[in-house]
Amino acid sequence: MxxxxxxxxxxxxxxxxxxxxxxxxxxxxxxxxxxxxxxxxxxxxxxxxxxxxxxxxxxxxxxxxxxxxxxxxxxxxxxxxxxxxxxxxxxxxxxxxxxxxxxxxxxxxxxxxxxxxxxxxxxxxxxxxxxxxxxxxxxxxxxxxxxxxxxxxxxxxxxxxxxxxxxxxxxxxxxxxxxxxxxxxxxxxxxxxxxxxxxxxxxxxxxNNLPSILNIHELYDLKGSSVGRHSSIDLPIKRLKALKDLDFELFYPYGIRIPSDIYRRLKLTLESDICELRKLMITDFSLMLGVYQLDESIQKTENNEKTSKLKPKPQLGISALFAAITIEQTAFESNNFDETNKTSNVSNTKLIKKFIMKPLHLIACSQENTFTH
Missing domain, CATH: 3.30.800.10 (Phosphatidylinositol Phosphate Kinase II Beta)
Structure with missing residues (x-):
């Protein structure tokens, strides 16, 4: 050039x-x-x-x-x-x-x-x-x-x-x-x-809000509307990365439970962001929500990914996604630290350290007070 x-x-x-x-x-x-x-x-x-x-x-x-x-x-x-x-x-x-x-x-x-x-x-x-x-x-x-x-x-x-x-x-x-x-x-x-x-x-x-190293299982684009807010992708494994409002209501009919401290800080932060967007005359925006299922990360899936079906789920906590202090443990707990993957784990640790968009930090919530119970 x-x-x-x-x-x-x-x-x-x-x-x-x-x-x-x-x-x-x-x-x-x-x-x-x-x-x-x-x-x-x-x-x-x-x-x-x-x-x-x-x-x-x-x-x-x-x-x-x-x-x-x-x-x-x-x-x-x-x-x-x-x-x-x-x-x-x-x-x-x-x-x-x-x-x-x-x-x-x-x-x-x-x-x-x-x-x-x-x-x-x-x-x-x-x-x-x-x-x-x-x-x-x-x-x-x-x-x-x-x-x-x-x-x-x-x-x-x-x-x-x-x-x-x-x-x-x-x-x-x-x-x-x-x-x-x-x-x-x-x-x-x-x-x-x-x-x-x-x-x-x-x-x-x-x-990048949700780098692949976090291995997010479900990704939702939420607008607070029901018009056209259903994923049109057929394959479940791909659809999980392009979910919308009606999908969220289907899979989590009782919502998602999160610690009260996080809930309060999250609500205040979102209200502040929405207020700022209105000041900037921006009305078309989404909330991107990533869900990491702890049970899915440690269980072996018996069905093939292409044939597995999506099922409604009970109320679940998402503390792992918000716990900036434990991201490294969550990302690597299922890995076996043998000689064959030491290099990969070191590389992944470096990538985690470059991950700036840690939700707990972004909503100014003290993880020490939240995860001691």
Whole structure:
């Protein structure tokens, strides 16, 4: 990949027409998704290298040139000429690509207040190529995750990316409060392959709330509605990762019991987050709930995964999911610590230490008081 040059800009969103931009982005979205899918590997490789480059040069370029007060409106574009693979049937040998980082200093502030060091952030993108995976939502967004499972990268529509920039200062203030379960956005970029019409694609970096190391058995996307809130996926093993409100009511007809201290802190935190979202004029949001079944982690399933049936369950506690202090024990208690898996266990322990979204910490609940009974 041949590097060319950088361009610094100040964003101007005052004259942005939200309605017009929203309609246009909905029209462009299917075209962009098709383009993204066919160029996923190239985009992922270019994006990862650019994120590392922007992180390395943040202090020397952005910090030294940004005027005080413009931290939330600055942008820097890096231009590349990417070599095409030899088997492509085209007369062009290179593809001009522009990668833009938005509000890089502001996002560095955000990463700092939520406990991400510059070295940790950069190392997550240096440890290997991004992994593309399927998004089970209706948005059609394309998804990547880092090799260490710490970050998720998701494509955004144009109006969604611009909205994120507009509310970024408000999110920064809210993230400063420890008691919040809101998604932590830690970077925003765009990829523009200049030889393709309407190919600019926005990508946001988020902290992974439920990394695979936790081995969550059920994942719910809860909106507090019953309209269309039933999983349409047929295979049970896949459906368990894309459950909705009506599925939750079916599997837990009596709800889920949790310790009273956690309940009170969780309720206060969610009410605070919802109030903040309303202030930011955001009304479409979900509560992502992961359930780790202790009994399922130690029992051997007799039925094949494809033929196993989902059954309603009694009231169950989810202390293990909230117990940040015992995550490592929960993740490894079923492993046999013999010579063959020592290396794997050491690696997993390092990944657990990078897991920042520990629910007990996020709702400011003292685990010492909660789990002593």
């Amino acid at each position: 041949n590097e060319l040059t950088d361009t610094l800009n100040i964003l101007s969103l005052e004259d942005w027409n939200a309605t017009a931009t929203g309609v246009l982005s909905h029209i462009k979205n299917p075209i962009q998704n098709t383009f993204f899918t066919s160029n996923s590997d190239l985009i992922g490789k270019t994006l990862r290298q650019s994120i590392v480059y922007f992180a390395e040069t943040l202090n020397t370029v952005d910090q030294s040139s940004c005027i005080l007060g413009n931290e939330f409106r600055s942008a820097r574009t890096h231009k590349y000429k990417s070599l095409r693979s030899p088997d492509e049937k085209t007369s062009e040998t290179t593809t001009p690509i522009e990668i833009t980082t938005y509000a890089p200093i502001a996002f560095e502030y955000i990463r700092t207040i939520i406990g991400i060091t510059a070295n940790d952030f950069q190392s997550s993108f240096e440890c290997g190529e991004l992994i593309s995976f399927v998004n089970t939502g209706r948005s059609g967004s394309q998804m990547y995750k880092t090799q260490d499972d710490t970050y998720i990268i998701k494509t955004l529509r144009d109006h969604e990316a611009k909205l994120l920039i507009r509310i970024l200062a408000g999110l920064y203030l809210h993230y400063s409060h420890k008691s919040s379960l809101m998604t932590r956005y830690v970077g925003l970029y765009s990829v523009n392959m200049c030889s393709i019409v309407s190919s600019e694609i926005y990508c946001v970096i988020m902290l």
